[in-house]
Amino acid sequence: xxxxxxxxxxxxxxxxxxxxxxxxxxxxxxxxxxxxxxxxxxxxxxxxxxxxxxxxxxxxxxxxxxxxxxxxxxxxxxxx
Amino acid sequence: xxxxxxxxxxxxxxxxxxxxxxxxxxxxxxxxxxxxxxxxxxxxxxxxxxxxxxxxxxxxxxxxxxxxxxxxxxxxxxxxxxxxxxxxxxxxxxxxxxxxxxxxxxxxxxxxxxxxxxxxxxxxxxxxxxxxxxxxxxxxxxxxxxxxxxxxxxxxxxxxxxxxxxxxxxxxxxxxxxxxxxxxxxxxxxxxxxxxxxxxxxxxxxxxxxxxxxxxxxxxxxxxxxxxxxxxxxxxxxxxxxxxxxxxxxxxxxxxxxxxxxxxxxxxxxxxxxxxxxxxxxxxxxxxxxxxxxxxxxxxxxxxxxxxxxxxxxxxxxxxxxxxxxxxxxxxxxxxxxxxxxxxxxxxxxxx
Numbered sequence: 001x002x003x004x005x006x007x008x009x010x011x012x013x014x015x016x017x018x019x020x021x022x023x024x025x026x027x028x029x030x031x032x033x034x035x036x037x038x039x040x041x042x043x044x045x046x047x048x049x050x051x052x053x054x055x056x057x058x059x060x061x062x063x064x065x066x067x068x069x070x071x072x073x074x075x076x077x078x079x080x
Numbered sequence: 081x082x083x084x085x086x087x088x089x090x091x092x093x094x095x096x097x098x099x100x101x102x103x104x105x106x107x108x109x110x111x112x113x114x115x116x117x118x119x120x121x122x123x124x125x126x127x128x129x130x131x132x133x134x135x136x137x138x139x140x141x142x143x144x145x146x147x148x149x150x151x152x153x154x155x156x157x158x159x160x161x162x163x164x165x166x167x168x169x170x171x172x173x174x175x176x177x178x179x180x181x182x183x184x185x186x187x188x189x190x191x192x193x194x195x196x197x198x199x200x201x202x203x204x205x206x207x208x209x210x211x212x213x214x215x216x217x218x219x220x221x222x223x224x225x226x227x228x229x230x231x232x233x234x235x236x237x238x239x240x241x242x243x244x245x246x247x248x249x250x251x252x253x254x255x256x257x258x259x260x261x262x263x264x265x266x267x268x269x270x271x272x273x274x275x276x277x278x279x280x281x282x283x284x285x286x287x288x289x290x291x292x293x294x295x296x297x298x299x300x301x302x303x304x305x306x307x308x309x310x311x312x313x314x315x316x317x318x319x320x321x322x323x324x325x326x327x328x329x330x331x332x333x334x335x336x337x338x339x340x341x342x343x344x345x346x347x348x349x350x351x352x353x354x355x356x357x358x359x360x361x362x363x364x365x366x367x368x369x370x371x372x373x374x375x376x377x378x379x380x381x382x383x384x385x386x387x388x389x390x391x392x393x394x395x396x397x398x399x400x401x402x403x404x405x406x407x408x409x410x411x412x413x414x415x416x417x418x419x420x421x422x423x424x425x426x427x428x429x430x431x432x
Contacts, residue, residue, distance in 0.1 A: 031265025
């Protein structure tokens with residue numbers, strides 16, 4: 001999803017290290033990608049990233065993003 | 081991208097004051113003493129000195145004055161530089177007086193306040209997109225009637241001795257400052273405040289960070305890089321963008337104008353070209369402003385430098401064609417003063 005939606009043309013999904021930072025060194029995403037990621041996470045998983053604190057936790061790495069989505073999804077499921 | 085510890089490219093502009101701490105202290109003291117004629121006289125002397133004896137001051141203004149006043153020769157150029165710097169000085173004096181004396185010192189005329197209130201009441205947050213023209217910080221005082229938190233996107237350089245007006249007072253700032261040097265460029269903070277229905281005030285005429293987040297747009301004859309991050313955020317949050325300019329009409333007197341409202345549709349993706357029509361709408365409004373208020377434009381650096389955007393001129397042309405075809409996915413609205421015209425810009429009143 002990231003490679004396709006963010007047009008990371010020179011990145012093969014297999015090469016992405018799951019615990020590497022998404023921003024700066026690592027996957028090399030920048031501030032504009034942060035906006036895109038917020039939109040994508042909401043679009044694909046129905047999970048809202050509300051503020052900077054949540055963003056810092058969620059956008060640390062692929063692993064932390066997955067954990068954040070999983071946690072929020074289960075909170076929603078439990079609420080329903 | 082050239083290196084610094086933030087990972088940003090070096091900026092061609094600086095927000096740092098050219099005056100020393102002592103010079104500022106003298107002006108602040110005179111303002112506190114309410115010696116307005118002395119302040120006015122001293123300002124003229126200081127500006128005259130800088131313009132005559134500091135070539136760097138003339139060079140900084142030249143990028144703009146040579147385009148705005150191409151017909152002028154050396155003496156005329158010198159005079160326009162003096163007027164430009166004097167106007168900036170007067171705005172800075174007003175700003176300091178606002179902080180030191182209080183809001184009663186400033187009078188802001190804002191006719192379209194109900195239109196802006198209506199935008200806030202839509203509940204999706206509002207982006208106030210402005211520029212380094214007139215007295216934008218001073219005019220912000222007039223926005224208290226909105227009764228929602230106002231957030232300013234500003235970068236404060238280390239060691240800058242020039243204070244924001246609210247820094248002259250004790251107590252909490254009336255604005256929340258979002259610094260683009262924050263992690264992720266402050267983007268998440270911006271989204272956060274807009275989602276809460278608050279107001280985000282940003283400047284559309286300076287680039288902070290790399291040239292990747294810009295589109296080249298023609299401004300007074302040549303393309304400049306225009307940041308599109310605010311348009312992207314508006315696309316993500318559904319917030320309307322109000323283009324708002326202020327200009328000084330006299331000592332301590334300002335007029336605030338809601339030039340137009342831009343609505344950026346969602347799902348525009350990552351391509352800078354998608355945001356070009358909105359950047360163009362902003363720059364058109366800015367160009368109209370400097371036609372009417374040529375000495376209230378305060379960008380003293382080479383905005384037209386092609387370093388970051390080698391193909392800026394071509395990009396600017398292709399965008400122009402795109403605009404002529406009317407193929408923008410979104411639309412700029414002209415409902416600031418009634419008379420909505422979806423799909424096209426309202427002729428700007430400054431042009432008339």
